[in-house]
Amino acid sequence: MLRIAKLTDYATGLMTQMAHQPERWVSAQQLALELNLPAPTVARLLKQLGRAGLVVSQRGKGGGYGLARPAREISVAEVIAAIEGPVALTECALGDGRCSLERDCATRANWRVISQAVQVALEAVSLADMTAQRLHAIQFSSLHHQPRKA
């Protein structure tokens, strides 16, 4: 179905929830309660998001997590990348070369272009947009149109 992993869905939920709350620190347990998600899983996700630099943490009593940047400056694409790695619709779009049909790899190049288009679509949506409740249609006006004239 071309779907993101459930954990990634959770992660965007966590990020969106934090974007709602301006309070500096929210504990993992608190977020788990608010979103009705298993606490250990939430903890694990927040650690991953921390390593990716999307959230900052404060240890000890009264500590917790918070967005590392304003919600406006964090895209859905970044959250997905933090949990699942870079967007690459096909395996060989990464360029590992572990592709069984090396034969005609104009196909590979084309997949890379398609992946990038999807990436751009996901970059166009910020956490602030997710909280805004009124996301109509994605504006592609902000596309990084770089039609390299090879």
Add this chain to the structure above:
Amino acid sequence: MLRIAKLTDYATGLMTQMAHQPERWVSAQQLALELNLPAPTVARLLKQLGRAGLVVSQRGKGGGYGLARPAREISVAEVIAAIEGPVALTECALGDGRCSLERDCATRANWRVISQAVQVALEAVSLADMTAQRLHAIQFSSLHHQPRKA
């Protein structure tokens, strides 16, 4: 990584390969040889593509498969949908209601918008584009801008 299933990748390979060959009928085994893929898997995929109406088949000696429509009129999105079902980045984007975080489902609505954007990006690429070898950047000029003013 937000990737399509390997079988879907195979399927687009098969379709692209058929787009290359103008001959009316190509057997499943022939395609398996050409793309270096396991024959039973290729057979299964072609059956699925047939049920989806993307390829037509001819039984018996000298039979095989062929594109149901000109390559120009078959999009990558259709091939993906034939194998994986409709594009829906998150589970609840389908609207099944089996979503554990029903709470704040402005999020759900937003995911649906994002999914549609991805869908549009995939619809913009045809099999003919895949064979054309020179897919630069995807043009979003053909967007179905329908900002429903709810």
Add this chain to the structure above:
DNA sequence: ACTAAACAGGACTCATGCGATCCTATATGT
């Protein structure tokens, strides 16, 4: 100083679903 709260990191288990195969039935050209 001591204790409780909270994050950090990793190992481990379990289930889902993808990927691959096989078998039988049906159609068609020689």
Add this chain to the structure above:
DNA sequence: ACATATAGGATCGCATGAGTCCTGTTTAGT
């Protein structure tokens, strides 16, 4: 009639996603 194809379904194994747990480390408050 026979060889060559597809049609459809059932089955099987395994990779990976998803969830849990354990052990450390840091910090605030008393």
